Amino acid sequence: MDQGLKPIRVWLTPSGPNPWKVVVILEELRLSYEVVSFKFDHVKKKPFTDLNPNGRAPAIEDPNTDLVLWESGAVITYLVQQYDKDKLLTYNTLKEQHLINQWLHFQMSGQGPYWGTAGWFNVLHPEKVPSAIERYNNQVKRVLGVLEGVLADKDWLVDDKMTYADLAFVPWNDRLESVLLCPDEDKFAGFPRVKAWHESMTCRPAWKRAMEKRDKLMDEQGLMWNGMPKGIKNLQEYEAKIAAGEDTTPKDS
């Protein structure tokens, strides 16, 4: 369906979840794209900050429309409005379009920041702060509970079709076990509808292709599962090296 389109350029750091929201939509829509994979060390630096003044991945450049865009929620809304002419991931009707947008905002403000903060206090923060860990783990559970309730008697967030709002939740949910530091099989314990919903999207070829790409790009940069270069023990060490302008590329790769 993208005949004659020039590839859309996606700027990303492979470790973080948010860029993969964009990639999975591109894959589902079968749009042609190319990835500019760069190191986390450079996210707050030029040339990336010329594209995204906020210095966070992802951002896209679309040579077909001469548009530069950042914030994953804004990017996927654009991709669907501009290119999903057959409404594969959206509806024709305005009311449903607004409901999709509502769930996307919920993902952006309710899932992303809470999963991120829980992950921070569980994994990246050097000391264990029980009150903060408890607070953010509870928030994650609360949000999962909201989703479980909404999915109790239906398969998708809006009516009876998978939309880009459903897909937007996948990248963070897919790493929930490393956010909560629990075994993979327990991550959706108590939330069976959320689990079924999530797995019905991760078994799709589009998501699999996106994750194969991710594995390759992680390897290319010598990154471990937690996003840090091999040989670096924790985020403090990583941030110190970045601040000192050191090369963080693993020696053995």
Place this chain on the structure above:
Amino acid sequence: MADNKDPSDIHLYTAATPNGIKVSMLLEELGLPYKVTDISFSKNEQKEPWFLEINPNGRIPALTDVFTDGSQIRLFESGAIMQYLVDRYDTEHKVSYPRGSKEYYDVNSWLFWQMGGLGPMQGQANHFFRYAPEKIPYGINRYQNETRRLYSVMESQLAKSKSGYLVGDKLTIADIACWGWVAAYHWAGVDIKEFPHLEAWMEKLLQHPGIEKGRHVPERHTSLDWKNLSQEELDKRAANSWVRTESSKDQEKK
């Protein structure tokens, strides 16, 4: 705007918070009639079953309206509510740009930036700085610094903007979404004087009659009244707020 046959019936469920006033400020800017229900956090009304029917997430704001086909639409998430209102009612593009234009997408970037960045990060700064029963310096620093960083992103954008607004040549829902948060800088313990363009923008928005009127819905907006209060005085106010009460309840449950 709504014609005679338009079955609109806008009902806003809100409270005096940065996310709540986004919607009332927008409704006032657009000159739309609407009903207001003030949701009382101290009575936990946002978690009552009738409200969860409108917003299963149990937070304000939420909005109901009669859609063009006569059916009811129920919406939550302030960003999505704002986009709905301009999409349907701002046909003259007073505070929005036409769908599909470059400015339309730029507004979306800033709107999502507020929803996923400024709001949650300044919210965590408030939690650690004002409400948390235990003072965790690391949490306070981390989220105050992130709030400052986000302010500086706005500061640079405003410094290079000819109009003094975030996108294009006029006030948009991107500015409106950020305003209540920036106006609450002092509560989060951040100094606005470090950000002169941002401070000028904050004052400039008050010149819009709808912003001025809408910020006082459902009750008087106090962030700016309190800007000269000391941190100790603000802490006393925080100690009496429903948020602190909720946090200590959590503690007692243990």
